[in-house]
Amino acid sequence: MAIDGQSVPNVRWGSSYIPVVPGEHAVAVAPQQVVRRPVQAVVPVVAGQVTQVYYRAPTFGRAPVSRLTTGVIGPVPPQPDSTGLGWFIGAAIAGFATVLMAVIVFGSQLGFW
Structure with a gap:
């Protein structure tokens, strides 16, 4: 995982609290599977508030081809492929x-x- 191009150490699956300054931050996650193309999102952070970002690893469901190798990232929990x-x-x-x-x-x- 990287925030604004800087690698974030010791990030694991599940919740992680990562303090950042207020403003917009580019968050990138690269899956640890065969293909390591990162998925990215710009996340606005407001002073004094906690901003949640959700990531789902690549799946092989009805997802577009780009999601098969990157996963999904965003401010709301991604829906599973049915x-x-x-x-x-x-x-x-x-x-x-x-x-x-x-x-x-x-x-x-x-x-x-």
């Missing part, structure tokens, strides 16, 4: 298991053994 690669993989495994069960159950009738 469909995507996980659902596809689950459906593929279920379909394969169904076909495998059919072959095991009906294999002798179909001449497989």
